[in-house]
Amino acid sequence: MLHLQGETLGYGGHVVLPDVDFALHPGERVVLLGRSGSGKSTLLNAVHARLAAQGRRDLALVPQEHGLVPQLSVFHNVYMGRLDRHRAAYNLVNLVWPLAAERRQVEDALRAVGLAGMGRRPLGALSGGQKQRTALARAVHRGGAVLIGDEPVSAVDERHAAELVAMLGQRFRTMVLALHDVALARLIATRIVGIRKGRLVIDKPASRVGKDEIDALYRL
Amino acid sequence: MRFIASDRRWRPRGRIATTLVFVGIAVLLLPVADLRIAGHDPWAELGRMGQGLLAPDFSAIPSLSRAAALTVAFALCGVAAGALAGFLLAPLYGRGAVRALCVAARSIHELFWAILLMQVTGLSATTGILALAIPYAGIFAKVFSEYLDEADPRPAHAMPPGTGAISIFFFARLPLAIREFGTYTLYRLECGLRSSAVLGFVGLPTLGFELDTFFRQGMYGAVAAVLIVYYLLIATIRLWMRWPLAPAYVLAAAWVLSGLRTPPMAPGALMRFLGHDIVPAPLRNGSWGDPATWDSLGAWVGNLALDQALPGLAATLIVAQLAVILAGVVAVIGFPLLLRPVVGRLGVWFGHLGLVIGRSTPEYMLAYVMLQILGPSMLPAVIALGLHNGAIIAHLLGRQSQGIHAGLRPDASAGFDLYAWEILPRIHGNFLALCFYRWEIIVREAAIVGLLGIGTLGFYVGAAIQEIRVDRAVFLLLVTMAATIVIDMISRRSRASLGLTGASTRPALPTERDGRLPGYEGLD
Numbered sequence: 001m002l003h004l005q006g007e008t009l010g011y012g013g014h015v016v017l018p019d020v021d022f023a024l025h026p027g028e029r030v031v032l033l034g035r036s037g038s039g040k041s042t043l044l045n046a047v048h049a050r051l052a053a054q055g056r057r058d059l060a061l062v063p064q065e066h067g068l069v070p071q072l073s074v075f076h077n078v079y080m081g082r083l084d085r086h087r088a089a090y091n092l093v094n095l096v097w098p099l100a101a102e103r104r105q106v107e108d109a110l111r112a113v114g115l116a117g118m119g120r121r122p123l124g125a126l127s128g129g130q131k132q133r134t135a136l137a138r139a140v141h142r143g144g145a146v147l148i149g150d151e152p153v154s155a156v157d158e159r160h161a162a163e164l165v166a167m168l169g170q171r172f173r174t175m176v177l178a179l180h181d182v183a184l185a186r187l188i189a190t191r192i193v194g195i196r197k198g199r200l201v202i203d204k205p206a207s208r209v210g211k212d213e214i215d216a217l218y219r220l
Numbered sequence: 221m222r223f224i225a226s227d228r229r230w231r232p233r234g235r236i237a238t239t240l241v242f243v244g245i246a247v248l249l250l251p252v253a254d255l256r257i258a259g260h261d262p263w264a265e266l267g268r269m270g271q272g273l274l275a276p277d278f279s280a281i282p283s284l285s286r287a288a289a290l291t292v293a294f295a296l297c298g299v300a301a302g303a304l305a306g307f308l309l310a311p312l313y314g315r316g317a318v319r320a321l322c323v324a325a326r327s328i329h330e331l332f333w334a335i336l337l338m339q340v341t342g343l344s345a346t347t348g349i350l351a352l353a354i355p356y357a358g359i360f361a362k363v364f365s366e367y368l369d370e371a372d373p374r375p376a377h378a379m380p381p382g383t384g385a386i387s388i389f390f391f392a393r394l395p396l397a398i399r400e401f402g403t404y405t406l407y408r409l410e411c412g413l414r415s416s417a418v419l420g421f422v423g424l425p426t427l428g429f430e431l432d433t434f435f436r437q438g439m440y441g442a443v444a445a446v447l448i449v450y451y452l453l454i455a456t457i458r459l460w461m462r463w464p465l466a467p468a469y470v471l472a473a474a475w476v477l478s479g480l481r482t483p484p485m486a487p488g489a490l491m492r493f494l495g496h497d498i499v500p501a502p503l504r505n506g507s508w509g510d511p512a513t514w515d516s517l518g519a520w521v522g523n524l525a526l527d528q529a530l531p532g533l534a535a536t537l538i539v540a541q542l543a544v545i546l547a548g549v550v551a552v553i554g555f556p557l558l559l560r561p562v563v564g565r566l567g568v569w570f571g572h573l574g575l576v577i578g579r580s581t582p583e584y585m586l587a588y589v590m591l592q593i594l595g596p597s598m599l600p601a602v603i604a605l606g607l608h609n610g611a612i613i614a615h616l617l618g619r620q621s622q623g624i625h626a627g628l629r630p631d632a633s634a635g636f637d638l639y640a641w642e643i644l645p646r647i648h649g650n651f652l653a654l655c656f657y658r659w660e661i662i663v664r665e666a667a668i669v670g671l672l673g674i675g676t677l678g679f680y681v682g683a684a685i686q687e688i689r690v691d692r693a694v695f696l697l698l699v700t701m702a703a704t705i706v707i708d709m710i711s712r713r714s715r716a717s718l719g720l721t722g723a724s725t726r727p728a729l730p731t732e733r734d735g736r737l738p739g740y741e742g743l744d
Contacts, residue, residue, distance in 0.1 A: 052381040059381065067378025071395040080391050083379055088386035095390055142380060 272440020298352025306360020550610025578611025
């Protein structure tokens, strides 16, 4: 579904990942590991941009900083996952006066991330973990075949993080996630990609990645 | 080491040099500036005024309250219309045509718009509303678009691919800036009240009209009453202006204005204005195929440029240059008056009072009063613009230096030493930026005070209108527009080259909890 070969990735004229080889196949759950600043986000953004450029609409995204609108309610932020499905006029009606049908659907997504009944709360009043769950709910509400997530559960505790990632795994057939929790990565990943100093040093099925290989990723 | 040292020294030196150049130009202009005291007996006049101000005469309260209501009504309708137009234009502000339209609209002062519109819509509510709404629309569009640009772009980036622009705007862009929009609109309403009052000087029935009438009759007690009513309106704006009530206010204002009786205009005034009045006289009277017509048009432009535009422009720039320097001096003396560690508790009280009066009295009104005392020369204009703009700069600097003072070491000195050693050096860059920023506004204002009889561009515009030569007035207004735009460009370049761009001149909007109005951050 996607194949990057010998590409140079970066942002604003700044090269982060020179000479990248990366392929993505349907049904894979790829987890990116590496120290912060190693280039995980750059790779994720590139994957999302490429898939979107192919004209795919079945993509959901959880960006690193969530991209939520703090001035709006939880409902609105989750509803935004499907903005592209409706006409502008229908969206505006829901901005001013959320319709019952939309509220129900958003509530389903909220229940999946553990925020049931919180749709009316202003986003600004939520804790960091709840905000992150809102961003997840937006992706869940959007749905689709592919989820791109940049540290999607970094702000929730370990046990809930595992539950949430498992929930995502049930809803999205293909996932590319950047995670910092190696145990969690082993739990969910079918394939692990390790990035160190701008190079993809590991790229193989999760079961064949050894502990020392991963330790080497995080060594100074 | 040498490199670091030279790099660090470059900017302050550039700033001081720029200051010196500016002051130097003003000093060179002093001999050519007409700064006579032309009044008959200024001290006696001042004495009579002082007596009147000390004994306000409220006997005209019915007409005063009507004028006050109309002042508020014009301000509300004008600002509401301007804000709505600006809101619709803001997302398109990136396009060259929209931007040019907005720049043109706001480079012409409200009073000029008023006397121009009067040719079409007469002394009517429409004239007053449009005179405020047109330039304000240009300002709103610019400021709103800046707020949108500065808002967090990440939510918009996180929208699903293929989402329509309108949906993205209302969900992921507007909510991030809407609070700033509201605060800025409230601030504009305060400017609108000032402008609305001043519209009275060209005949609309607002407080300025009352002021003018009483001044002409020497009824200084009644003048004092008008001023007191005006200051009360400005001072209480935060009490009565509540967002949930805004629609009701605007509707009520429209209703009040709709009851305004106005002298009727002949039918077809708009077509006559566009098709006849503003067409240069030689083109209007001659045949367009005749070369002689075009020769006389050339002569028309040449004469107008040499006899009116150039002297008017020169006077405008001279007044503006001197006024900027005076404003700088007023600001440097005035802003420490807002700092308790420098002048003490009582000093701060008086400092606040003086600066509030200085900045909330419209520059046109100040110039008008000064003119009554000092007689027609550049002097009253320079003093009025210098005081008004100086008070605004001082107010902003005072706010900024309160922040600086809070972060100083505990054993910092007090009084004048604190001012000279700790605060002034830190605030110098912002001070320059603000002066540059006000420069463009002062040029606009210097042009307009010509309507009072001082030889700046406004004088020639006013004369042309009185002679019902609207074509000449339009030509002169285009010159004014060009001058404002050029000054704006110079000011922006200078600020950029001195590293003074950005936050220092942007409206420092209050935080959510703060809830206060922003200061008079330029943009006026």
